[in-house]
Structure formats: C-alpha cells, structure tokens
Amino acid sequence: MNSNRAILSFLMLIFCFCEINAQNKLSDKFNQVSPLTSAYVYPTRIVWKEGNVIHATNLLKRGNGQANLYNPNTVVFKNENNQIGTSILLDFGIQMNASVEIITGMWGGNNLPKNVRIRFGESVSEAMSEIGVMGATNDHAIRDFMMQVPWLGRNRSGESGFRFVRIDFLEPNAELHLREVRAVATFRDVPYLGSFKSSDERLNKIWEVGAYTVHVNMQDYLWDGIKRDRLVWVGDLHPEVSTVNTVFGYNEVVPRSLDLARESTPLPNWMSGHSSYSMWWIILQYDWYMNYGNLGYLKEQQPYLQGLVEQITGKVVNGKERMDGARFLDWPSSEDSAAVHAGLQALTIRSLENASALFQILGDDSSKNRCDETVAQMRKYIPPLHHSKQAAALMSLVGLIDAKKAYTEVLSIGGAKNFSTFYGYYMLEAMAKAGKYQEAMEIISTYWGAMLDLGATTFWEDFNMDWLPNASRIDELVPEGKSDIHADFGAYCYKGFRHSLAHGWASGPTAWLSEHVLGIKVAQPGGRAYTVKPHLGDLNWAEGTFPTPYGQIYVKHVKEHGRIKTVIKAPKEVKIIQT
Structure with a gap:
C-alpha cells in the first residue's frame, strides 16, 4: 500500500511539472536550436524510367507524408526474372540543399525493409553517373548511396545539393510500393527585402x-x-x-x-x-x-x-x-x-x-x-x-x-x-x-x-564560353552527338561532375x-x-x-x-x- 502511494505521489508530481511547463516552447528543452527551417518539395516531372514502374506519375502528386493502409495512388516498382533494373529519375524543378524522404506502402510477401539506391544530381547526367567516373564523387556530401526503406513507414537520407534524384530498386523478384518521394529542403526562412x-x-x-x-x-x-x-x-x-x-x-x-x-x-x-x-x-x-x-x-x-x-x-x-x-x-x-x-x-x-x-x-x-x-x-x-x-x-x-x-x-x-x-x-x-x-x-x-x-x-x-558549342542542357539526358556540359568540362578542383x-x-x-x-x-x-x-x-x-x-x-x-x-x-x- 505504501509503495502504491509513493508511485501515485510521483505521478502527481510529474503531472504538476508538466502543467507548469505546458506553455514552454519545445525549443527550450534542447541544447541548441537551428536557425534553419525546412519545407517539402515534390517532383515536377519524370525525366526517365526503366523497368516496370506502375503508375509512376502518381509520384508527382503532393501527399501528406503519412504511411497508410489505404492508398489509391501507390506506385509499384516491380523487379522480375532475377533482374534489379527498375529505376526512375525525378526532377524537383529547382536546385536546393535537401534530403530525400521516401514514404512506403504495404507490399506483399513479408514486411522486411527493401533496399534502394539513391543518386542525387545537380544535372540529369550527374544523377545517372557512377562514382569515380567523369569526376562523380561523394566529396563533402553523400550523393550516391544505398538506403533501406521500411514496410508502411518512411526514411530520410542525409543532405546534399541537388535538383534530380534517381531511385533504383535493388531486390530481384520483389515489389516496392511507394506512396511518396519528396525532398526536404533546408534553408533560412528570410524575406527578400531587395x-x-x-x-x-x-x-x-x-x-x-x-x-x-x-x-x-x-x-x-x-x-x-x-x-x-x-x-x-x-x-x-x-x-x-x-x-x-x-x-x-x-x-x-x-x-x-x-x-x-x-x-x-x-x-x-x-x-x-x-x-x-x-x-x-x-x-x-x-x-x-x-x-x-x-x-x-x-x-x-x-x-x-x-x-x-x-x-x-x-x-x-x-x-x-x-x-x-x-x-x-x-x-x-x-x-x-x-x-x-x-x-x-x-x-x-x-x-x-x-x-x-x-x-x-x-x-x-x-x-x-x-x-x-x-x-x-x-x-x-x-x-x-x-x-x-x-x-x-x-x-x-x-x-x-x-x-x-x-x-x-x-x-x-x-x-x-x-x-x-x-x-x-x-x-x-x-x-x-x-x-x-x-x-x-x-x-x-x-x-x-x-x-x-x-x-x-x-x-x-565556373563557366567558360568555350564550352557552349554543341552543349546539352543540364535538365535533359544528353542527346547523341551532344557534349555533356557537366561531365565533359571543368578544370583544377572542379573537373566533370565534381563541378x-x-x-x-x-x-x-x-x-x-x-x-x-x-x-x-x-x-x-x-x-x-x-x-x-x-x-x-x-x-x-x-x-x-x-x-x-x-x-x-x-x-x-x-x-x-x-x-x-x-x-x-x-x-x-x-x-x-x-x-
């Protein structure tokens, strides 16, 4: 009996403490508050896809970031015949400092996490690149990496600078169900006074x-x-x-x-x-x-x-x-x-x-x-x-x-x-x-x-007028016979995709x-x-x-x-x- 009263008294003390501090800002409970804020940015177009991506255009719809048992807008990545080539390249419309967040649905078979490869790109061609080729790198910020995504959940990557995101589904004979893919842009929320x-x-x-x-x-x-x-x-x-x-x-x-x-x-x-x-x-x-x-x-x-x-x-x-x-x-x-x-x-x-x-x-x-x-x-x-x-x-x-x-x-x-x-x-x-x-x-x-x-x-x-003749745009796959303005140029510390x-x-x-x-x-x-x-x-x-x-x-x-x-x-x- 005495022990129950002690527990009750302790719980009442916690309740009173919470009531007293109910008006405190959440920020007061942490050591240091970031001066930065964040916003969700959704893809504006699909640049390219390969393999079996079902209802891909649903990724262009704005969602709510919440996993759900019911989702009529599910996008399905389907790898068949021991292949792992199902991929998509998304354009978010503007260069930003951001992470990517993937919200998943409910796939059949088992509820184990699925493995995907993410590639960020400041250009389309960079997002399609391989590390170590034409200057592609993970220097300063990881922009080419593997990530697990949970069944009925979400996962978020680290940050880099990018506009384009390529996603490759890496598991053979399996399905990946996506509700959303969105960027989480980080910035200082300050007005343009000038x-x-x-x-x-x-x-x-x-x-x-x-x-x-x-x-x-x-x-x-x-x-x-x-x-x-x-x-x-x-x-x-x-x-x-x-x-x-x-x-x-x-x-x-x-x-x-x-x-x-x-x-x-x-x-x-x-x-x-x-x-x-x-x-x-x-x-x-x-x-x-x-x-x-x-x-x-x-x-x-x-x-x-x-x-x-x-x-x-x-x-x-x-x-x-x-x-x-x-x-x-x-x-x-x-x-x-x-x-x-x-x-x-x-x-x-x-x-x-x-x-x-x-x-x-x-x-x-x-x-x-x-x-x-x-x-x-x-x-x-x-x-x-x-x-x-x-x-x-x-x-x-x-x-x-x-x-x-x-x-x-x-x-x-x-x-x-x-x-x-x-x-x-x-x-x-x-x-x-x-x-x-x-x-x-x-x-x-x-x-x-x-x-x-x-x-x-x-x-x-850097930019050099000599690069212009026959150069491709950064927001398109490089057409046959065109030079890649991102991969083919640059010097000193900014050769190729490191630029x-x-x-x-x-x-x-x-x-x-x-x-x-x-x-x-x-x-x-x-x-x-x-x-x-x-x-x-x-x-x-x-x-x-x-x-x-x-x-x-x-x-x-x-x-x-x-x-x-x-x-x-x-x-x-x-x-x-x-x-």
Missing part, C-alpha cells in the same frame, strides 16, 4: 537566380556550394556578402562565418591558406561596418586585425607584395604568376586602405599609420598588366591603372571570353568605373544568361545590378546615407528596393524624352544623395 525589375526580363531573371544562389548557401554558415564546397571560403564570401547586403540586409550568418574564419586561423596562418583570403576578410569587415555600423562588433575584431595588418605589411618589400602561402586570385588565373602578382599588389592596397579606415574609426593611430605608409610605398610600383582580366579589374578598382585603359586594352577583348564566375564581379565593377554600363549588362546577359539557357536554376562554380552548379561566389550580377543600374550604394557608415545614381544603358526603366538598417529604399527610374525621371522613397533616418 528587389530588381527592369524592361529586360533576362536581366531580371539573372538578378533573381543570383539572389537564390546565395540564399540556398545560407545554411548554418555561409557556404560556397551546397554540394561542394560546403565550407566557409573567405575570399569567396565577398561576392556572397555583397549579395546578402543587397537582397537580405543584415543576417547573422555573415558575422558568424567571419568569426569562424578568424577563430580557425590563428596568426601567422592565412585564412584557407591563402594570403588573398585574409585580405578579403579585412575588406569584408569594412563593408560590413559601412552597411551596419556595429562598433561593438568591430572592436571585437581589433586585436586580430592589428596582428593581420602587421603580418601583411611585413610581406611588402620596397613597395612590392611578397606574399607567401597560396598565391591565388581565382582558378582561371592561377597558372599566370604575373597576373597573380599584379592582382595581389592591388588587393593588398585595397585591404590596407580599408583597414586604415577601420583603424581611424577605432582610434588606433599607430596601426592606421602603418597601413598608410605601406600603401604610399606600394602605389609607386605598377606591375605589368599582361592580358589578365582578373588583374586588370583589381588594378583598375584601386586606381593603379586608368579605368578606361584597363577596359580598352584588356577587359573589352573578346567580350565575355575569359570571364569567370568569381572574379567576373570585379570585372563588371571595373567596367562600371570606366563608364561601360551597357557593355557590362551585355556581358551579364551573355555570360550568366548562358547558364540559364542551359537549364540552370543556380549559378555555377558545383550552385556556387555563391557566382552571384555578382545581383549586387552589381542593384548598385549600378538602380544606382544605390551605401555612402556613410551604418547605412545612414546612400547615393542614388542610375545607369540604365539601353533599358527603358528599372525599379527596385534595397535593404537598410532602417527599412527599405525604393527607387524607380524611367526614361522620358531622353532624360531619366527618378522616384525615391526612403526611411526618414536615411539620407539620400542624388548625383
């Missing part, structure tokens, strides 16, 4: 795809790619953060990623092993402060910034950079040592000038003077340009060479030929400095637009169009003032929004009788400077 519309629908689409390419990479940290590289590469962050500032405004993923880079790179190491990437970290700190003006956050960076600047200036000899570590701008320029030297000379100047401005804000005169003295020495030496668009762009942007000379002698040669998805942003910036806005829009339409013409829903790690087709560093046109066509650019620290100076080129009109710490700026520019009529709406805290 926008861009114009009289050119192709430019509008490019702006949107660039924005989405960065959005899908805003995971726990700001990644470079959702298939590969699922890493924080600091140099690659610069165009990504420019897009974040343009589209989303302040987001904690940026300082979180910058802090990770600092914490994982004790001096005298270079971030990611690249001296240039440590310089980009300084430039990012400057851009972040200009946009949001968080002095407390900047002060947290001061000790590291001081040590990093001392290290950089110590690598300048007689006004010439002599950086050690990996000497790198981007992959297409990596074998041109003269171009890398010229680019590093310009990048060192830019980073030290940005550091000088930050030290002035911090009241650190000694570090500021170190920056200024080194820059003064470096400006006396101008490396030869050669024919590198990467080097010409950086040198033009810091004023080592005349912007029009850089455009005429280097950047304009061949149009979009020798552009790159990463440094293409700085080439466009240099074209704007030379006043070549229409020409830059034509490059955007030609180079980035070509990826859209090939079926892209995100922009790629990432969702790389955040390729988003430069999004930031560029907002800054130069809408003409909106931050002018004072903390986003207290912005210049508005539109450049429509051949466009008839353009309009859009730009996020600030105080709300959105809205602009609309319309050509009327040879002049541009502009409407601007801005938060009262923001000063607008029209030039």
Whole structure:
C-alpha cells in the first residue's frame, strides 16, 4: 500500500511539472536550436524510367507524408526474372540543399525493409553517373548511396545539393510500393527585402537566380556550394556578402562565418591558406561596418586585425607584395604568376586602405599609420598588366591603372571570353568605373544568361564560353552527338561532375545590378546615407528596393524624352544623395 502511494505521489508530481511547463516552447528543452527551417518539395516531372514502374506519375502528386493502409495512388516498382533494373529519375524543378524522404506502402510477401539506391544530381547526367567516373564523387556530401526503406513507414537520407534524384530498386523478384518521394529542403526562412525589375526580363531573371544562389548557401554558415564546397571560403564570401547586403540586409550568418574564419586561423596562418583570403576578410569587415555600423562588433575584431595588418605589411618589400602561402586570385588565373602578382599588389592596397579606415574609426593611430605608409610605398610600383582580366579589374578598382585603359586594352577583348564566375564581379565593377554600363549588362546577359539557357536554376562554380558549342542542357539526358556540359568540362578542383552548379561566389550580377543600374550604394557608415545614381544603358526603366538598417529604399527610374525621371522613397533616418 505504501509503495502504491509513493508511485501515485510521483505521478502527481510529474503531472504538476508538466502543467507548469505546458506553455514552454519545445525549443527550450534542447541544447541548441537551428536557425534553419525546412519545407517539402515534390517532383515536377519524370525525366526517365526503366523497368516496370506502375503508375509512376502518381509520384508527382503532393501527399501528406503519412504511411497508410489505404492508398489509391501507390506506385509499384516491380523487379522480375532475377533482374534489379527498375529505376526512375525525378526532377524537383529547382536546385536546393535537401534530403530525400521516401514514404512506403504495404507490399506483399513479408514486411522486411527493401533496399534502394539513391543518386542525387545537380544535372540529369550527374544523377545517372557512377562514382569515380567523369569526376562523380561523394566529396563533402553523400550523393550516391544505398538506403533501406521500411514496410508502411518512411526514411530520410542525409543532405546534399541537388535538383534530380534517381531511385533504383535493388531486390530481384520483389515489389516496392511507394506512396511518396519528396525532398526536404533546408534553408533560412528570410524575406527578400531587395528587389530588381527592369524592361529586360533576362536581366531580371539573372538578378533573381543570383539572389537564390546565395540564399540556398545560407545554411548554418555561409557556404560556397551546397554540394561542394560546403565550407566557409573567405575570399569567396565577398561576392556572397555583397549579395546578402543587397537582397537580405543584415543576417547573422555573415558575422558568424567571419568569426569562424578568424577563430580557425590563428596568426601567422592565412585564412584557407591563402594570403588573398585574409585580405578579403579585412575588406569584408569594412563593408560590413559601412552597411551596419556595429562598433561593438568591430572592436571585437581589433586585436586580430592589428596582428593581420602587421603580418601583411611585413610581406611588402620596397613597395612590392611578397606574399607567401597560396598565391591565388581565382582558378582561371592561377597558372599566370604575373597576373597573380599584379592582382595581389592591388588587393593588398585595397585591404590596407580599408583597414586604415577601420583603424581611424577605432582610434588606433599607430596601426592606421602603418597601413598608410605601406600603401604610399606600394602605389609607386605598377606591375605589368599582361592580358589578365582578373588583374586588370583589381588594378583598375584601386586606381593603379586608368579605368578606361584597363577596359580598352584588356577587359573589352573578346567580350565575355575569359570571364569567370568569381572574379567576373570585379570585372563588371571595373567596367562600371570606366563608364561601360551597357557593355557590362551585355556581358551579364551573355555570360550568366548562358547558364540559364542551359537549364540552370543556380549559378555555377565556373563557366567558360568555350564550352557552349554543341552543349546539352543540364535538365535533359544528353542527346547523341551532344557534349555533356557537366561531365565533359571543368578544370583544377572542379573537373566533370565534381563541378558545383550552385556556387555563391557566382552571384555578382545581383549586387552589381542593384548598385549600378538602380544606382544605390551605401555612402556613410551604418547605412545612414546612400547615393542614388542610375545607369540604365539601353533599358527603358528599372525599379527596385534595397535593404537598410532602417527599412527599405525604393527607387524607380524611367526614361522620358531622353532624360531619366527618378522616384525615391526612403526611411526618414536615411539620407539620400542624388548625383
């Protein structure tokens, strides 16, 4: 009797505890809550199937994710005659960071789990590939694997970046009953505060795809790619953060990623092993402060910034950079040592000038003077340009060479030929400095637009205009006689299917169009003032929004009788400077 009373008292105590905590959030019961959310995405079409797949189109119907004894929409995979070739390839319509979830029905015979093979693909051909062939890999994220699915249940895979999913049923003389196959996309549920519309629908689409390419990479940290590289590469962050500032405004993923880079790179190491990437970290700190003006956050960076600047200036000899570590701008320029030297000379100047401005804000005169003295020495030496668009762009942007000379002698040669998805942003910036806005829009339409013409829903790690002749689309099986745009090309670390087709560093046109066509650019620290100076080129009109710490700026520019009529709406805290 006493033991029963003790049990009853204990149960009453638990009941009271549950009542007291009934209003608590479930998140309060866990150690750390993810900043990410998820959504279910269903296939939009069947690209290919083989073997006996019964009622395959039912997989295109939206379900409820729940196994059920009754299901009139069951899809049956049937392997007969000791064969295991029943397969299907599904298109989910858009590239995403996601897992795949399979919900099963009730098959006959036994209730043991069934074995399937899953292959993710950023292209149709990648989803049809074999590991180790034409660069197909499981690097960074497992995208080719075996999985068991239960009788009357569901199972979910790990995540990768993909648009296409191939499923192979692996058991001979058996049936697999599926209720649903759906992707579970993981992302930051943040609004698009920036926008861009114009009289050119192709430019509008490019702006949107660039924005989405960065959005899908805003995971726990700001990644470079959702298939590969699922890493924080600091140099690659610069165009990504420019897009974040343009589209989303302040987001904690940026300082979180910058802090990770600092914490994982004790001096005298270079971030990611690249001296240039440590310089980009300084430039990012400057851009972040200009946009949001968080002095407390900047002060947290001061000790590291001081040590990093001392290290950089110590690598300048007689006004010439002599950086050690990996000497790198981007992959297409990596074998041109003269171009890398010229680019590093310009990048060192830019980073030290940005550091000088930050030290002035911090009241650190000694570090500021170190920056200024080194820059003064470096400006006396101008490396030869050669024919590198990467080097010409950086040198033009810091004023080592005349912007029009850089455009005429280097950047304009061949149009979009020798552009790159990463440094293409700085080439466009240099074209704007030379006043070549229409020409830059034509490059955007030609180079980035070509990826859209090939079926892209995100922009790629690299792209070369020489790949275009006779190339297949990424959303179709490669026709006989066509080249496979994904498998047959690429270089360095991105040969064949290892090539990432969702790389955040390729988003430069999004930031560029907002800054130069809408003409909106931050002018004072903390986003207290912005210049508005539109450049429509051949466009008839353009309009859009730009996020600030105080709300959105809205602009609309319309050509009327040879002049541009502009409407601007801005938060009262923001000063607008029209030039």
